[in-house]
Amino acid sequence: MSILVVGSVALDTVKTPFGKRKEALGGSAVYFSTSAIFFSPVSIVAVIGEDFPKKYIDFLQKKGMDLRGLEVRKGKTFRWEGEYDWDFSNPRTLSTELNVFSDFNPDIPAEYRDINHVFLANIDPEIQMAVLKQMKKPRLIACDTMNYWIENKRKALLKLLKNVQIFLLNESEARELTGESNLVKASRSILKMGPSRLIIKKGEHGCLLFSDKSIFSIPAFLMESIYDPTGAGDTFAGGMMGYLASCRKVNETNLRKAIVYGSVIATFTVEKFSLERLGRISRDDITKRVKEFKKLTVY
Amino acid sequence: MSILVVGSVALDTVKTPFGKRKEALGGSAVYFSTSAIFFSPVSIVAVIGEDFPKKYIDFLQKKGMDLRGLEVRKGKTFRWEGEYDWDFSNPRTLSTELNVFSDFNPDIPAEYRDINHVFLANIDPEIQMAVLKQMKKPRLIACDTMNYWIENKRKALLKLLKNVQIFLLNESEARELTGESNLVKASRSILKMGPSRLIIKKGEHGCLLFSDKSIFSIPAFLMESIYDPTGAGDTFAGGMMGYLASCRKVNETNLRKAIVYGSVIATFTVEKFSLERLGRISRDDITKRVKEFKKLTVY
Numbered sequence: 229m230s231i232l233v234v235g236s237v238a239l240d241t242v243k244t245p246f247g248k249r250k251e252a253l254g255g256s257a258v259y260f261s262t263s264a265i266f267f268s269p270v271s272i273v274a275v276i277g278e279d280f281p282k283k284y285i286d287f288l289q290k291k292g293m294d295l296r297g298l299e300v301r302k303g304k305t306f307r308w309e310g311e312y313d314w315d316f317s318n319p320r321t322l323s324t325e326l327n328v329f330s331d332f333n334p335d336i337p338a339e340y341r342d343i344n345h346v347f348l349a350n351i352d353p354e355i356q357m358a359v360l361k362q363m364k365k366p367r368l369i370a371c372d373t374m375n376y377w378i379e380n381k382r383k384a385l386l387k388l389l390k391n392v393q394i395f396l397l398n399e400s401e402a403r404e405l406t407g408e409s410n411l412v413k414a415s416r417s418i419l420k421m422g423p424s425r426l427i428i429k430k431g432e433h434g435c436l437l438f439s440d441k442s443i444f445s446i447p448a449f450l451m452e453s454i455y456d457p458t459g460a461g462d463t464f465a466g467g468m469m470g471y472l473a474s475c476r477k478v479n480e481t482n483l484r485k486a487i488v489y490g491s492v493i494a495t496f497t498v499e500k501f502s503l504e505r506l507g508r509i510s511r512d513d514i515t516k517r518v519k520e521f522k523k524l525t526v527y
Numbered sequence: 528m529s530i531l532v533v534g535s536v537a538l539d540t541v542k543t544p545f546g547k548r549k550e551a552l553g554g555s556a557v558y559f560s561t562s563a564i565f566f567s568p569v570s571i572v573a574v575i576g577e578d579f580p581k582k583y584i585d586f587l588q589k590k591g592m593d594l595r596g597l598e599v600r601k602g603k604t605f606r607w608e609g610e611y612d613w614d615f616s617n618p619r620t621l622s623t624e625l626n627v628f629s630d631f632n633p634d635i636p637a638e639y640r641d642i643n644h645v646f647l648a649n650i651d652p653e654i655q656m657a658v659l660k661q662m663k664k665p666r667l668i669a670c671d672t673m674n675y676w677i678e679n680k681r682k683a684l685l686k687l688l689k690n691v692q693i694f695l696l697n698e699s700e701a702r703e704l705t706g707e708s709n710l711v712k713a714s715r716s717i718l719k720m721g722p723s724r725l726i727i728k729k730g731e732h733g734c735l736l737f738s739d740k741s742i743f744s745i746p747a748f749l750m751e752s753i754y755d756p757t758g759a760g761d762t763f764a765g766g767m768m769g770y771l772a773s774c775r776k777v778n779e780t781n782l783r784k785a786i787v788y789g790s791v792i793a794t795f796t797v798e799k800f801s802l803e804r805l806g807r808i809s810r811d812d813i814t815k816r817v818k819e820f821k822k823l824t825v826y
Contacts, residue, residue: 444823444824448744452709481826487826
């Protein structure tokens with residue numbers, strides 16, 4: 229079944245200890261869809277400027293993305309510039325140019341409104357909510373967020389959380405949202421806010437899935453070298469949602485498998501810059517690495 | 528089969544955000560043996576002063592430890608005082624009184640010399656080596672260490688590593704020993720130093736087992752409250768070695784199970800101060816928690 233993703237399409241300038249890329253393809257909707265489309269059709273809602281390189285459009289088209297919701301607006305594309313040092317956990321943002329993304333308030337195309345899997349990537353929770361209101365009756369809604377919205381749009385975020393089933397965030401965001409340093413306690417408090425499932429991403433330390441009945445914990449796939457972690461979280465979300473949308477049922481078993489897929493696919497993203505690796509892998513590469521992950525974790 | 532542990536028996540004064548204990552039972556040999564004895568007989572080699580409380584001797588005796596190698600010497604018992612804040616990862620040491628432990632140079636009792644599983648807890652690598660020289664032909668030798676020895680007795684440590692099969696250390700120690708921040712690369716460099724297996728303990732993020740053929744990674748059991756992490760590493764080692772000593776073969780399958788046991792038993796240690804919880808659990812408690820761990824990690 230199809231997935232709708234609403235997020236950013238961006239030009240990223242990224243520097244890591246291993247090199248630099250200038251205005252490379254990036255953005256949450258791009259990483260998400262390139263990952264999700266291995267399992268399910270994906271429709272994108274995002275905005276780009278007139279300067280957006282044709283080769284990137286071609287890339288998305290070749291991947292088979294439905295781009296009818298990709299609006300081209302007068303002006304420049306959203307740009308982000310960041311730098312990572314050896315501790316890859318947090319990039320230093322050097323500049324953010326919102327450009328056409330600054331008044332992104334998407335009108336969901338009529339032909340998208342009955343898509344039944346929705347992923348609201350990390351954007352203003354008011355916009356995430358406005359998107360949801362335009363959708364008919366999705367079977368599954370997942371959303372991401374970030375510390376900025378927790379700090380500046382808490383009320384809107386809490387309203388949104390009443391309407392989503394799967395909420396993804398990272399460790400420090402979970403702590404910030406709840407004021408609780410212990411993740412088990414933090415999860416309990418977040419599940420009371422609305423979502424029936426909470427996914428806490430811990431980067432190189434793996435990830436956690438919480439419901440009111442159970443907890444699932446996996447370590448990360450061990451990487452010998454990380455080139456650029458940009459987009460890993462959205463790649464994870466894409467693999468997870470893509471796999472789920474391909475399942476007949478959204479139950480604990482499938483959710484756990486979905487999380488393994490998401491976390492394995494994210495390892496391809498970090499192996500090179502931008503979409504240089506993720507954009508070139510095959511479904512076989514994923515299957516092979518999932519098997520390696522199984523070997524890493526079986527006892 | 529039996530295990531010999533050589534390490535400390537101490538009186539610990541520990542403060543955490545949840546309370547304080549003064550001169551409570553502690554020390555690597557105590558945590559190790561209390562954990563290992565669930566699976567295999569344990570003989571202790573350590574030294575205490577004349578002031579060592581009889582109730583603690585009684586505790587160890589009731590647990591069934593072989594204390595013929597526990598030397599009582601004139602003077603005071605080794606004391607450590609430390610404090611943890613909300614981030615439980617590293618205690619602040621307030622004082623260390625070595626006392627009788629300062630010239631600990633154990634003469635292994637003749638009746639211990641053919642024990643075939645040896646655990647050398649974190650002490651001076653020269654002493655660890657001196658212990659090994661007194662042993663006949665152990666089937667399995669494991670050792671722990673700490674940053675102090677990496678910094679101050681590197682040569683002795685490297686010599687020791689040529690003679691052990693399993694080496695345990697934590698993340699930052701692995702990085703310090705090798706000058707390599709990536710753990711896969713660090714593990715490769717450590718395995719070249721001698722041990723056939725390397726266990727890297729990551730605390731709340733689980734643990735890793737490396738050999739030249741494979742990697743095993745498990746997350747930590749999720750704890751809602753941690754009272755006092757003192758002794759968790761030695762409890763882990765005890766469960767791991769205890770389980771292995773009870774197996775007919777030391778192979779990858781049994782090692783992985785041993786690591787699950789070790790990591791599950793360590794969760795009891797941190798639930799209360801000192802041996803207050805670990806000292807009171809039953810084998811059933813362990814089996815039950817291993818099942819819970821399985822539920823947490825299965826996919």
